[in-house]
Amino acid sequence: MSDAVKQFEEAFASWLGADRAFAFWKGRVALYAILKAMGVGEGDEVILPGYTCVMDVNPVKYLGARTVFVDIEPATYNLDVRLLEEKITPRTKVIIAQHTYGYPCEMDGILEISDRRGIPVIEDCCLALGSTYKGKRCGTFGVASYWSFQWNKPFTTGIGGMVTTHDADLGERIASLCEAECVRPPTGVALMLSLQRLVYRTTIFPKTTAFATAAFRWLTRKGAVVGSSATCEFVPQMPPDFFMRMSRGQARAGLSQLRKVDRNIAHRREMKHVYDRLLRQAGWEVPDIPEYMDPVLVRYPVRAADKARAVQEAAKHLVELGTWFECPLHPIETPMEQYGYREGMCPVAEQACREVVNLPTHRRANESTARRSVDFVAQIGPPAATGPAVPSP
Numbered sequence: 001m002s003d004a005v006k007q008f009e010e011a012f013a014s015w016l017g018a019d020r021a022f023a024f025w026k027g028r029v030a031l032y033a034i035l036k037a038m039g040v041g042e043g044d045e046v047i048l049p050g051y052t053c054v055m056d057v058n059p060v061k062y063l064g065a066r067t068v069f070v071d072i073e074p075a076t077y078n079l080d081v082r083l084l085e086e087k088i089t090p091r092t093k094v095i096i097a098q099h100t101y102g103y104p105c106e107m108d109g110i111l112e113i114s115d116r117r118g119i120p121v122i123e124d125c126c127l128a129l130g131s132t133y134k135g136k137r138c139g140t141f142g143v144a145s146y147w148s149f150q151w152n153k154p155f156t157t158g159i160g161g162m163v164t165t166h167d168a169d170l171g172e173r174i175a176s177l178c179e180a181e182c183v184r185p186p187t188g189v190a191l192m193l194s195l196q197r198l199v200y201r202t203t204i205f206p207k208t209t210a211f212a213t214a215a216f217r218w219l220t221r222k223g224a225v226v227g228s229s230a231t232c233e234f235v236p237q238m239p240p241d242f243f244m245r246m247s248r249g250q251a252r253a254g255l256s257q258l259r260k261v262d263r264n265i266a267h268r269r270e271m272k273h274v275y276d277r278l279l280r281q282a283g284w285e286v287p288d289i290p291e292y293m294d295p296v297l298v299r300y301p302v303r304a305a306d307k308a309r310a311v312q313e314a315a316k317h318l319v320e321l322g323t324w325f326e327c328p329l330h331p332i333e334t335p336m337e338q339y340g341y342r343e344g345m346c347p348v349a350e351q352a353c354r355e356v357v358n359l360p361t362h363r364r365a366n367e368s369t370a371r372r373s374v375d376f377v378a379q380i381g382p383p384a385a386t387g388p389a390v391p392s393p
């Protein structure tokens with residue numbers, strides 16, 4: 001393993017306050033490493049929120065386990081603790097607590113059930129770098145956590161992922177697994193990704209994102225660039241060479257991003273306040289999040305009356321509008337039945353999929369970006385009736 005990768009792992013573990021970290025090619029690979037090291041396999045059940053990305057579900061399926069989906073609560077989009085226990089069976093092996101958009105999960109409730117029923121919690125921190133719950137960082141509650149550094153995430157190494165853990169045994173098992181089974185990224189692919197990071201740094205701004213994303217997806221389909229997800233990742237069968245470590249170039253980019261992480265987090269916190277204020281001024285009802293949650297939002301979610309129209313018109317208004325999550329297992333093309341999801345399983349999540357769009361909070365967005373975005377969303381309007389705005393304690 002390269003020195004840069006080792007340095008990034010150590011720096012990330014130290015930033016979080018974890019004992020160990022392991023860097024991978026993508027966040028989904030990090031989840032796979034944790035599940036495999038925990039011995040998840042055929043016949044086991046893994047609980048996830050029914051409002052996630054299919055790439056998050058794939059590692060469970062690759063290992064032959066069954067996915068069990070819990071509906072979300074409507075203010076933070078995180079799994080509804082009141083519905084969690086009824087999903088637990090003698091086969092439940094793991095609960096995945098995804099901190100959606102950066103809103104922390106209701107950790108006290110989840111950990112109480114986890115302790116009482118003896119089921120470990122893995123935290124999905126891919127969208128929640130820097131968020132805290134009762135003063136403690138997301139990523140420090142569960143037996144292990146995983147992180148993503150893909151383009152849309154709190155900071156980017158192009159693509160990339162990390163496992164963090166406090167559990168010495170689990171750490172040893174992940175280390176052995178990496179040693180025995182992990183492959184290294186091919187040089188050509190790693191170099192191409194470096195080039196893409198350069199293009200990203202110099203050309204992507206809120207006004208250009210929609211056009212750049214369309215071009216990037218087209219180039220990905222043509223196989224001309226390193227895409228975030230290959231076509232073969234939209235089905236629940238593991239592609240060859242999936243279990244891949246991080247490249248040196250990704251790690252160097254990660255180290256550079258980590259040096260700026262405090263400014264990144266402060267900026268995202270500030271952008272949340274700006275959006276809260278502007279949306280309130282526009283007559284919007286802003287979710288009332290408990291004071292003990294301090295979210296650092298990767299994107300600012302907002303419910304719109306006509307999501308399809310918003311998505312269609314955003315680029316024309318130079319608004320960087322995100323669509324996650326388009327369906328309970330984003331994106332909309334996911335063959336959901338192959339993943340064990342049936343329509344109606346998670347009605348609150350399904351409603352969120354119909355209504356929620358998201359706005360940029362990253363460092364290239366500022367008050368004027370927020371104003372343009374809110375003016376645009378305000379002109380679409382809020383849905384007629386949204387669910388209760390206060391999450392359950």
Ligand SMILES: Cc1ncc(COP(=O)(O)O)c(C=O)c1O
Pocket residue numbers: 026027028029052053055056098124126127147148149150159160161228
């Ligand atoms: C909540 C969540 N977890 C995990 C992942 C997977 O991360 P990566 O793309 O780095 O594999 C994603 C999607 O990209 C996600 O949205």
